[in-house]
Structure formats: C-alpha cells, structure tokens
Amino acid sequence: MTSWQEVRAEVRRRILSREWAPGEPIPNEADLARELGCARGTVNRALRSLAEAGLIDRRRKAGTRVALHPVRKATLSIPVVRLEIEERGFIPGYRLISRAREAPPAAVRALMGDGPLLHIVSLHLADGAPFMAEDRWVDERAVPGIGTADLKAVSANEWLVLNVPFSHGEIAFTAAPAGCFEAQTLDCAHGTALFVVERTTSADGRTLTTVRQTFAPGYRIETTL
Amino acid sequence: MTSWQEVRAEVRRRILSREWAPGEPIPNEADLARELGCARGTVNRALRSLAEAGLIDRRRKAGTRVALHPVRKATLSIPVVRLEIEERGFIPGYRLISRAREAPPAAVRALMGDGPLLHIVSLHLADGAPFMAEDRWVDERAVPGIGTADLKAVSANEWLVLNVPFSHGEIAFTAAPAGCFEAQTLDCAHGTALFVVERTTSADGRTLTTVRQTFAPGYRIETTL
DNA sequence: GAGTGGTCTAGACCACTGT
DNA sequence: CAGTGGTCTAGACCACTCC
Numbered sequence: 001m002t003s004w005q006e007v008r009a010e011v012r013r014r015i016l017s018r019e020w021a022p023g024e025p026i027p028n029e030a031d032l033a034r035e036l037g038c039a040r041g042t043v044n045r046a047l048r049s050l051a052e053a054g055l056i057d058r059r060r061k062a063g064t065r066v067a068l069h070p071v072r073k074a075t076l077s078i079p080v081v082r083l084e085i086e087e088r089g090f091i092p093g094y095r096l097i098s099r100a101r102e103a104p105p106a107a108v109r110a111l112m113g114d115g116p117l118l119h120i121v122s123l124h125l126a127d128g129a130p131f132m133a134e135d136r137w138v139d140e141r142a143v144p145g146i147g148t149a150d151l152k153a154v155s156a157n158e159w160l161v162l163n164v165p166f167s168h169g170e171i172a173f174t175a176a177p178a179g180c181f182e183a184q185t186l187d188c189a190h191g192t193a194l195f196v197v198e199r200t201t202s203a204d205g206r207t208l209t210t211v212r213q214t215f216a217p218g219y220r221i222e223t224t225l
Numbered sequence: 226m227t228s229w230q231e232v233r234a235e236v237r238r239r240i241l242s243r244e245w246a247p248g249e250p251i252p253n254e255a256d257l258a259r260e261l262g263c264a265r266g267t268v269n270r271a272l273r274s275l276a277e278a279g280l281i282d283r284r285r286k287a288g289t290r291v292a293l294h295p296v297r298k299a300t301l302s303i304p305v306v307r308l309e310i311e312e313r314g315f316i317p318g319y320r321l322i323s324r325a326r327e328a329p330p331a332a333v334r335a336l337m338g339d340g341p342l343l344h345i346v347s348l349h350l351a352d353g354a355p356f357m358a359e360d361r362w363v364d365e366r367a368v369p370g371i372g373t374a375d376l377k378a379v380s381a382n383e384w385l386v387l388n389v390p391f392s393h394g395e396i397a398f399t400a401a402p403a404g405c406f407e408a409q410t411l412d413c414a415h416g417t418a419l420f421v422v423e424r425t426t427s428a429d430g431r432t433l434t435t436v437r438q439t440f441a442p443g444y445r446i447e448t449t450l
Numbered sequence: 451g452a453g454t455g456g457t458c459t460a461g462a463c464c465a466c467t468g469t
Numbered sequence: 470c471a472g473t474g475g476t477c478t479a480g481a482c483c484a485c486t487c488c
Binding site for chain 4: 451452453454455456457458459460461462463464465466467468469
C-alpha cells in the first residue's frame with residue numbers, strides 16, 4: 001500500500017462498501033498514512049483525487065467526510081470541429097456562407113457592446129453531408145487579424161483557436177427547433193429538433209467572440225462518468 | 226514565485242503570449258524549478274494542472290510541449306435532479322407515473338440482458354411545472370432492494386444514488402422531438418425540440434440501470450471552460 | 451542507454467475555520 | 470486557540486520511451 005492510486009482505491013472501497021457511510025467523517029490524513037503505511041503526502045494526493053471526483057468533501061479543521069450526494073462529473077472535451085469530425089470517422093469539409101460587418105442583434109449587443117462586429121456564417125461537413133451550422137460574431141477590435149484572415153480556407157473556428165488565446169469561456173447546451181436557415185443549410189425539415197451549443201469566449205475582461213453552433217439531426221455528445 | 230499556482234500562471238502567460246509557441250517544447254521540470262526558484266515538486270504540480278486542462282502535452286523522455294490544439298474541457302456536474310431543481314431556485318416536486326416488471330424493448334435488452342427488468346416512469350417538477358420526464362429500466366437482480374423501495378416518496382433517481390454505489394457510467398446528450406408521452410407529461414406540443422440525457426451506470430461489469438431523461442422546453446446546461 | 455516526467459518520503463510551516 | 474487540510478522542500482528512485 002504505497003502508491004496514491006492504491007490508497008485511493010482502498011478509500012473508495014471503504015466508501016462504496018458503506019464501511020464509511022455518507023455524511024460520516026473519515027480519519028485524518030496523518031492517521032490514514034500511519035494505518036496504510038505511507039507518507040501523508042501520498043494520502044493527500046489520493047484524497048484530493050477523490051474530492052475532485054466528488055466522492056468526499058474536505059474542509060480544513062472540519063476534516064474529511066463522505067459526500068452526502070456523490071456528484072457525478074462528466075468531462076467533455078471540446079476540440080476544433082474539424083478534429084471532432086475526423087474522430088467520428090468522417091472526412092471533414094467546410095464552406096463559408098457569409099461574412100459581413102454588421103450591426104448585431106440586441107442579444108449579441110448585450111454581450112459584446114455596440115461596436116461594429118464581424119458576422120461569420122459557415123457550414124461544416126462530414127463526408128460531404130451537413131454536420132454543423134455556425135453563426136458567429138467577432139469583435140474586430142479585440143481580435144486583430146480576423147479582418148484579413150482567409151476564412152474560405154480555414155474555418156473561423158480553427159483560425160480563432162490557433163490565433164487567439166483566450167482566458168475564459170462559457171458554454172451552454174440546449175435543444176432548439178430548426179428555423180428557416182437551419183432547415184436549409186442542414187437539409188432538414190423546418191422545426192426538426194436540433195442540438196445547439198452556444199459559446200462565448202473572452203480575454204482580459206473583453207468578449208472576443210460568441211457563437212451558436214447548430215448540429216445536424218442525430219448528433220449526440222457522449223462521455224463517461 | 227513559490228506557489229504552484231504562481232508557477233502555473235507564469236507558464237500559462239508564456240504560452241498565451243506565444244513566448245512558447247504551440248508545438249514547441251518547454252524547459253524540463255528541473256530547469257524550470259531552478260529558473261523560477263522553487264522545488265521541482267512545485268513545478269510538477271503546476272504543469273500537471275496545465276496538462277489536465279489540455280494546454281500542454283507531457284510525455285516521459287519526450288518532455289513537455291505546448292499543445293497544438295488546446296482542447297477545451299468542460300466539466301459538467303450531474304447532481305441528483307432534486308438538487309438541480311433547487312439550485313435553479315425552484316421548489317422541487319416529484320410524481321411516480323408507473324412502475325412495472327416488464328419485458329424491455331430491444332434497445333434496452335441489448336444493454337441489460339434478457340432478464341425481467343423493472344420499468345419506472347416518473348416526472349420531476351419545478352415550482353409545480355413539469356421539469357423532466359424520466360424513463361428508467363433497472364436490473365432487479367443487480368440492484369437488490371429496488372423491488373421494495375417506496376418510489377412514491379423518493380424518486381428512483383435519488384434512491385439509486387443513495388443506495389447503489391456504481392463504478393462506471395456513460396452519459397450522452399442529444400436533442401429529440403417530443404413524442405406523445407413527452408408532449409403529454411411535459412405539457413408541450415408534439416414535436417417540440419427537447420433536450421435529452423441518456424445515462425447508463427454499471428458496477429462489476431453488470432449494467433445496473435439505464436435511463437432516458439427528457440427535459441421541458443427551454444432547458445439548458447451551462448458551464449465554464 | 452539516458453533523459454524526462456511520475457511518484458514517494460520525511461519534515462516543516464502555513465491558512466483556514468470550528469469550537 | 471487548536472486541529473486539519475494545503476502546500477513547499479530536498480532528495481531519491483523508478484518507469485517509460487525516444488534515440
């Protein structure tokens with residue numbers, strides 16, 4: 001019993017077997033280290049891992065307790081769309097639909113201010129079939145270079161990932177019916193239930209870009225718990 | 226420059242500022258520790274954190290490199306539904322719709338075998354309004370006690386979390402149109418675009434339960450990147 | 451074979467917080 | 470105030486993997 005993975009496994013076993021019941025405190029790090037025959041640092045590493053997984057709650061002085069409601073955490077990797085398409089075994093494609101300097105609608109203006117924004121609409125393909133339609137607004141002042149980027153060759157999605165480091169972002173997942181635009185670009189019936197991802201990224205407190213990605217029917221995100 | 230958070234911030238700064246470009250190797254732990262004036266363990270902690278975040282790639286002997294495609298990782302916490310409703314500021318409610326020992330459809334049988342399964346259908350409410358409809362199959366042999374649980378008082382969702390430790394799970398997110406059942410229970414029009422979560426949990430290689438949760442219109446999951 | 455990250459140790463000090 | 474987790478250190482050995 002020397003590795004932190006072994007310590008974690010043993011503690012997890014005691015929790016799952018109800019030897020240590022939900023809500024109950026477990027021994028402190030020093031005691032556990034003595035019992036299991038390892039350094040306190042090793043126990044700390046193991047317990048930190050379990051705390052991140054949501055299986056235990058830790059607080060200084062109060063000690064460590066088995067979580068009352070073990071919170072499952074699902075981690076989603078959000079790669080560049082092109083890579084996601086390749087990972088699913090398709091040949092990726094891309095088409096720029098429009099690109100214009102426009103006054104944004106109210107919802108976008110609330111996020112990104114009144115300045116003129118670049119509005120980029122594009123379509124990503126998998127094996128030639130529509131995969132995802134992207135409607136994006138970019139703050140030209142916050143993202144120098146986007147004005148001259150060749151968005152016919154490289155998608156805005158990819159250009160931004162490669163050229164604009166960001167510090168913070170928000171992402172949301174919803175379902176929405178296909179509107180006229182989606183029905184046409186994604187080749188589906190008006191009103192079809194589609195999976196939607198909305199993302200906003202910012203740096204230094206400024207919103208760089210906000211995007212709404214609508215996926216073709218049947219799209220699903222999968223991961224393990 | 227002594228804390229691992231400071232080290233991480235400094236390394237992140239150099240990456241974001243392109244001082245260390247994507248794909249390029251960065252100094253090894255020992256060198257970095259010397260330069261920044263701290264122990265190697267501290268640098269290790271910082272770099273491990275950045276690797277988990279997807280900003281760098283690390284391999285023994287090959288060293289550490291700035292990731293070519295910084296993979297965004299979104300972590301979703303999946304709490305018990307009742308807690309999720311409370312967190313959104315609503316008063317949670319729950320209604321058991323049906324509960325029967327039935328032969329499962331082919332899709333479920335493929336996952337959970339031929340044995341007789343318990344089929345539980347229920348509805349979760351937020352401030353009295355429909356919030357989520359749940360269609361669940363449970364393997365009675367693998368989950369002893371579910372047969373006698375009072376599922377009118379405690380939702381199957383919560384009963385399982387409290388009584389059945391699991392070791393592994395899969396989760397998927399999709400969009401689907403409301404069928405007759407969803408339209409009726411969630412009080413929406415037939416065909417409405419709804420957000421769907423499908424989950425399967427297992428332990429010791431046996432599938433314990435599989436569930437399809439359909440959320441009322443407007444539902445969205447949000448998180449930060 | 452050798453360089454790099456992964457980990458363990460023993461000890462120390464500190465920050466937070468319940469009592 | 471005192472107990473507990475959080476972290477840092479200096480040194481060591483090991484596992485992996487590229488050359």
